[in-house]
Amino acid sequence: MNQALVEDVVTEVMRRLSTRPSTSSSPYAGGGGGVRAGETARAEEPKRREGLRHPHGLDLPMGEYGVYGRVDDAIDAATESQKKLMKLSLDDRDAIVKLIKQLAKQNANEWGKVELEETKIGRLDHKIEKLQILELVPGVEFLRTNATSGTNGMCIEEFAPFGVIGIITPVTHSVPTLSANAINMIASGNSIVANPHPSGTRCAAIAVREYNRAIAGKFGISDLITLVAPPTLETAEQIFNHRGIPLLVVTGGPGVARAALAAKKRAIVAGPGNPPVVVDETACLDRAAESIVKGAAYDNNLLCIGEKQVFCVESVFDKLMEKMQKHGGHLLNSSQIDALTRAAFTVDPKDNKPHVNKDFVGRDAAVLAQAAGVRVSPATQLLVGETDFRHTFVQEEQMMPFVPFVRVRNADEAIERAIESEHGYRHTALIHSRNLETITRFGRQANVTLFVVNGASMAGLGLGGQGYLSYSIATPTGEGITTPLTFTRYRRVMITDSLRMV
Ligand code: NAD
Secondary structure, three states, rough: OOHHHHHHHHHHHHHHOOOOOOOOOOOOOOOOOOOOOOOOOOOOOOEEEEOOOOOOOOOOOOOEEEEEOOOHHHHHHHHHHHHHHHOHHHHHHHHHHHHHHHHHHHHHHHHOOOOHHHHHHOHHHHHHHHHHHHHHHHHHHHHOOOEEEEEEEEEEOOOOOOOOEEEEOOEEEEEEEEHHHHHHHHHOEEEEEEEHHHHHHHHHHHHHHHHHHHHHHHHOOOOEEEEEEOOOHHHHHHHOOOOOOOOOOOOOOHHHHHHOOOOOOOOEEEOOHHHHHHHOOOOOOHHHHHHHHHHHHHHHHOOOOOEEEEEHHHHHHHHHHHHHOOOEEEOOOOOHHHHHHHHHHHOOOOEEEEEEEHHHOOOOHHHHHHHHHOOOOOOOOOOEEEEEOOOOOHHHHOOOOOEEEEOOOOOHHHHHHHHHHOOOOOOEEEEEEOOHHHHHHHHHHHHOEEEEEOOOHHHHHHHOOOOOOOOEEEOOOOOOOHHHHHEEEEEEEEEEEOOOOO
């Protein structure tokens, strides 16, 4: 190690030792200190620290190709890069977006593995697929110009970038969310500063470096996608409050959704869900069972759109449970469900409410089965079982491959219970039915962003269904399944009394 590098490491360690430790309840626990909101360490920290091994195991060079230790440096770099992006043509932007998609596909196996190793949640086959399908994310083709001409001239409406967008990404899909956000946002002319989840930072940083390196090689822009490492609550706050960030895009659970909604600047919030499934007596039960297994087992039920609880009418309930087993589900009895519930949730004495035990989030069905006191083959994708409506697994967004089934008298009760269990998130709901009236009634009353009929949840994001993909579904703020247009400012040009050619 050379002298300069030793000095850098010592300076960095001393700086971090002098900052406040994070609390254990925070998602940043273990992230180790971080610069507090309002505090700056600019004088102590060299901007470029090539080759520095990060004290928190990031193990990547910092201060180049998008990976920065300080929010200010990341924002400065992203600001410069966004200015350069604006000098490129729309075709060049298109080429950058395609490059990102190509790199994600090319590296899907490796990055999927790195993400699973780091986050320890989900399934490798689906981690890989979530990167491969990034080609379904829309790019510059969504930036349509609207024009009208008439007696008084011509009016053109165009969609301009915001500038540098601050993004927060979840641990459930760290690289996919960052990549899909990047595709959308760069297509519309923006650059990015990301505060990833602390447990999904390394995999995100690896992708960020590769994307920027490739973009720099072809277009001479090295920091279109930047990331702050290690991310802390303080770095998130700095991004929330920074004058150089005109727009926030937050993808995550209830805590960060609330924080973003309270921010002093515009925030697009892709918040939590608890998607219910209704199955009525007219449904094709084979198709329903197959879809529920497919959707709820996808990445071990980490998707915010994944099937989380089922309401089935009693006349076909037992038959549906049989079909669930035929399609790869394993049925738990009530004492096994009790044992799993005790392991998978803990009641916090502070609020007396159940909280999901992170050790079970995104784990394989076999791990959950062990906690339930039953052995299942490693091939088992999903556990299922009958519970009542008030059950913790029905009310909480469990994000693990056990789905509770609630027996209801009829479709009316199924719809009512399903909507109540969704808790007003307006995120996702699903139905299996051939009765158009029931489908329509549930769709109207549920009033969700994504409503999937007779298919698995992923069909709603283009995987086995029509439509495009995004990993950020803006629910409380209403933008829906995000596209490049979501991240633009409307601008109008009015040419009076001329340019109408016909
Ligand atoms: P999480 O809420 O624990 O973390 C999400 C991100 O927010 C992380 O980067 C985390 O570090 C950060 N964060 C948490 N509290 C914060 C605060 N107070 N201030 C600033 N940043 C904060 O969620 P997770 O476990 O990473 O992801 C799963 C959750 O995200 C689920 O609730 C799921 O439904 C939701 N989600 C929603 C969508 C969507 O498109 N609507 C997509 C993916 C995940």
